[in-house]
Amino acid sequence: MASQPQPQPQLLLLLLLLLSTITAAINPGTSLYANNSKQTWASPNSTYSMGFLPADPPTSPPTFIAAVAYAGGVSIWSAGGINNIAVDSGGALHFESTGNLRLVNGSGAAVWSSDTGDLGVSSLDVGDDGNLVLNNGSATVWSSFDHPTDSMVPSQNFNISKVLRSGLYSFGITKMGNLTLKWNNSIEYWTQGLNSSIRNNPWDPKSVVTITTNLSSPSLALQSIGILSISDRNLPTAAIAAYSSDYAEGSDILRFLKLDSDGNLRIYSSARGSGTKTERWAAVTDQCQVFGYCGDMGICSYNDSFPVCGCPSQNFELVDPKDSRKGCKRKVEIDDCPGNATMLDLEHTRFLTYPPEYQAQVFFVGISTCRLNCLVSGSCDASTSLSDGTGLCFYKTPGFLSGYSSPAMSSRSYIKVCGSVSPNPLPSSQNVGNSKKWKIRPWIVAFVVLTTLFSLMALEGGLWWWFCRNRPNFGGLSAHYALLEYASGAPVQFSYKELQHATKRFKEKLGSGGFGTVYRAVLSNKTVAAVKQLEGIEQGEKQFRMEVATICSTHHMNLVRLVGFCSEGRHRLLVYEFMKNGSLDSFLFNTEGNSGRLLNWECRFNIALGTARGITYLHEECRDCIVHCDIKPENILLNENYCAKVSDFGLAKLIDAKDHRYRTLKSVRGTRGYLAPEWLANLPVTSKSDVYSYGMVLLETVSGKRNFEVSAETNHKKFSVWAYEEFMNGNIQNIVDKRLVVDQDVDMDQVMRAVQVSFWCIQDQPSHRPMMGKVVQMLEGIMEIERPPAPKAAPEVSISRNASSNASALSSAATSAAPAQSSFSSFQTTGTPLASEKA
Incomplete structure (x- = not known):
């Protein structure tokens, strides 16, 4: 037998050294x-x-x-x-x-x-x-x-016995499965989870709705891809509490949960070796609503988009002039007051009141009573009246006061101070001895003042006209001031500098999409608006203005109104009316920060119907048919009355034609699930493509789930395919959003109509889909609806971030779509009958 080779001593030594290094x-x-x-x-x-x-x-x-x-x-x-x-x-x-x-x-x-x-x-x-x-x-x-x-990383077990702490702030999970943030282990200023107290009005303790789920030992976990979830053996699957905004992106990235010193809980990501961290999610979106952020008696407000701390008035001073977050103190304490105490009136200010303060400190009284009762009570240090007609008044006992001030608040607050509140000094009077002359001949003075003013104005106007008459933008400026009168209904032309000022240099971002980023703005007339900064616009000045004029000519109650525009050099911006309640997706899908935003069925159906009417106007009632090309919940906005308004219509024509295909492919990642098959099959895109997108949105409105979701609940099938199987099996109630009470709040006849219409809209063949006018009639019950055939799962393409991958995806999509192209061309334009009018 041949002898086995013996390992070299040097190799053994090297292996031993390596093993000792590792372990x-x-x-x-x-x-x-x-x-x-x-x-x-x-x-x-x-x-x-x-x-x-x-x-x-x-x-x-x-x-x-x-x-x-x-x-x-x-x-x-x-x-x-x-x-x-x-x-x-x-x-x-x-x-x-x-x-x-x-x-x-x-x-x-x-x-x-x-x-x-x-x-x-x-x-x-x-x-x-x-x-x-x-x-x-x-x-x-x-x-x-x-x-x-103060931090938690992936693979770290975090149960009810664990607590993250940072100064006076703490974070934990309760036995009921709620994630909570507390100040001083007493004031619970944020909660989210399986059994959260959801407040329709966060300032009204009577609007609390509690969801109860029996749990045994809930625990919190953060996945490495950026999902924060709650697990328990009584739950079939983990409940997702939050997503990191860079969910599943990149490699060698640590995502960790951290309770910061400002009392906010955040998910951060850090690339390996970078030494830096980037915020990806925050529990409290409004930092000023963190209790105690500005210390005792401190008032939180915003300077541009950053929270700042200050004192209620000059009756107070900072505890630490070098750190305004340490709060304020009275210059003269109430107990040391030589005279009577009075109430300092603070407009647009609220003293934060969170559980457990509600039970003992909430009353329903008038505004003046809210102030006076606190003034005469020794156990009251301050009070807040919501001043919104509800009669809600919060009394604050001596202890800790945390204030929030904003011009948008209707509430009014009062705090005890010593003696009277000194007003600002009035301008000193001059020439008092000559007051008799003013009384004797005032018309002389008025004549001289008016003559001087008119002369200066005429001189200034003449100089301005002389120096600016030959400037190329002089005509644009003149048009701008003419348009400000809104007499013709034409869009207002804004300068880029004006919109920079209105948006505070584009600080407050409302959202972003395939056409650009949207920012909140306050115009010079104090009107709140939404400014979209367009991207990828290559058109000339004249063509851009023509397209804007076309968009402005569309007027419908279910379309977002375009107020004005800006076109200066490479800057292209559109100014829209502001929608108070944001976009539909924030109400439909149970994502971070939206667990309490739930629409009942009646509201959902009205939104679906209003959206259909808006699209119908674009397709069938405008002088020229406008194909939206990007119908999705993010582009359906809701005003203060939850009336649906379609946004971003007409913008597809603003993108340069030679870049249109590239932009569409690039945006697949953002709108996957809503693109009609013809987009990826290199076939003509018509109004029927919008019908397909609307069908997907309608199905999501009924179910409260993304149409491209695949889960154990759907037998790992695409949601639209699974939903059709449930429809065919007569289990229509399984498709309805589980958060709705089917037996009480949901009109099942309307649900049946909506589900059938959605399946007709998402047919693979464009000619099988109804026109939007027919969709409205079917939803309204004017037309009977025949049973729809099974929709096919639309092909999906995974698009990477580089151009070569885009080109590859385009090539593969066109190749895979070749059979579909043949079937499209041979299909009769009449298609399958959709519905017949009621007798």
């Missing part, structure tokens, strides 16, 4: 020092490491925190506890021989300890999941995952 643990008696940032305890693949990082924000002289950090230096856990205790440059982290982990300052004083000195700890490990573990050889004695500070 090596930190032994007791090892230390890290703040003045040596390069010294760390790293995980096997160096994804995480334990070491010292500079304090954030930086201090002078510099201080450091002992933290577990992701590759690049983003902290996910700190040894200083919930307050991120920092040490000076002489500080150290000692893994003592007793097994205790101890953080000391430069003086040697201990500032934090793991308290594991007598538990037999023999080694320390930093795992590739970010968990810092103290072991006794066979079991885990202590771990950072069991003692979280």
Whole structure:
């Protein structure tokens, strides 16, 4: 028998060294020092490491925190506890021989300890999941995952016994499955989850609706792709609580949950080695609604789009002039007041009132009574009247006051101050001795003043005309001032500088789509508007103005009105009327921040019908048929009365023709599920393409689910295919949104009509689909609806971000669509009969 080859001693030694490097643990008696940032305890693949990082924000002289950090230096856990205790440059982290982990300052004083000195700890490990573990050889004695500070990473188990803390703020999950943010462990200012208290009016405690689900041991998990979900053994599947905005994008990206010092809970993402973090989701969208953000008696407001803190009036002063977030104090306390106390009137201001304050501090009284009752009560320090006709009044007992001020608020608040509130000083009077002359001959003075004003105005106007008459944009300026009168109904021409000012330099983003980004604006006449900054516009000035004029000529109650436009150089912007309730998608789909936005069936059906009427006007009632090309819930906006208005119509013609196909393919990622098959089959796009998109939107309106969703509930089939099978089996109630009470609130006859119409609209052959006018008649019940044939699943193309992938996708889509092209061309234009009029 041949002898087996023996391994070389050098190779064995190399393997042993490599194995010891991978599995090596930190032994007791090892230390890290703040003045040596390069010294760390790293995980096997160096994804995480334990070491010292500079304090954030930086201090002078510099201080450091002992933290577990992701590759690049983003902290996910700190040894200083919930307050991120920092040490000076002489500080150290000692893994003592007793097994205790101890953080000391430069003086040697201990500032934090793991308290594991007598538990037999023999080694320390930093795992590739970010968990810092103290072991006794066979079991885990202590771990950072069991003692979280302000952050949570994927693979970290977070149950009802765990709490994230940052200063006075805390975050946790309750036994009922609710995620909650609290101030000082008492004021619950945000909640979301399976059993959240959903308030139709967040300031009305009587509008609370509680959803109850029996849970045994709920836990929270953050997936590496950016999904925050709640799990429990009594739930068939995990309930999604939030999505990261960069969901499933990129590789080597850490997404982590963090409770920031401002009291807001956020999901961040950090690319490996970058050392930076980017906000991807926030629990509280309005930072000023975080309780205590500006400290006691501080008032939160906005400067442009950033929250700022201030005091109620000059009767108060900042506790710390260097940090306005530490709150305010009265210059003279009420107990030290030499005279009587009075109430300071604060317009457009509200003192935040959250549970459990509702039960004891809410009354239904008039505005003046709300003020006076607090003034005479020793147990009341301030009060807020909503001033919206409800009669709601909130009394605030002495303790902690957190205020929010905004010009959009109708509420009025009052706070006790010592003595009278001093008004602003009036301008000092001059020439008092000459007052007699004013009384004797006032007409002389009036004549001189008016003559001077008119002369100056005439001089200024003449100079302006002389210097500007030969400027190329002089005619545009003249047209602008003529259009401001709105007499002709023509669109107003705005300058780019005006819209920059109206949008606060494009700070407040409302949304974005295939044609550009939309921003909130306040025009010079104080009207709130939405400004869309168009992208990919290559048309000349004259052609652009003609297309804008065409859009403005369309007037219908179910179309968003175009107010004006801007065309300066490369800048192309459209100004629309503002829709208070946003887009339909925020009400239909249960995404982060929208769990309480639920439309009843009556409202949904009216929205579907209104949308159909708006599209019908574009297709059949305009002088020229306008094909929308991008019907989806995001482009259906709702006004204050939840009246549906279609937006972005006519914009497809503004895109340069040679770029049209590229733009369409590029936008597949944003509107997948709504594109008709002819888009991807390189066939002519007609108004029937809008009908297909509307059918998908109608099905989503009924179900509250995205039409392209695939889940266990749909037997892993595309939702539209599964829904048709349920329809054929007579299980129409299974298609209806589960959040609606079918037996009480839903008109099943309307549901049946809507579902059948949606299946007719999403037929693969354009000629099988009805015209939008027929769709309206079928929804209204004027026409009977025959049973629709099964719709085919539309082909989908995965589009990457580079041009070569786009070209490849286009080629493959055209190839796969070749048989469909043949069937389209041979099909008769009459198609299958859709409906017959009632006798």
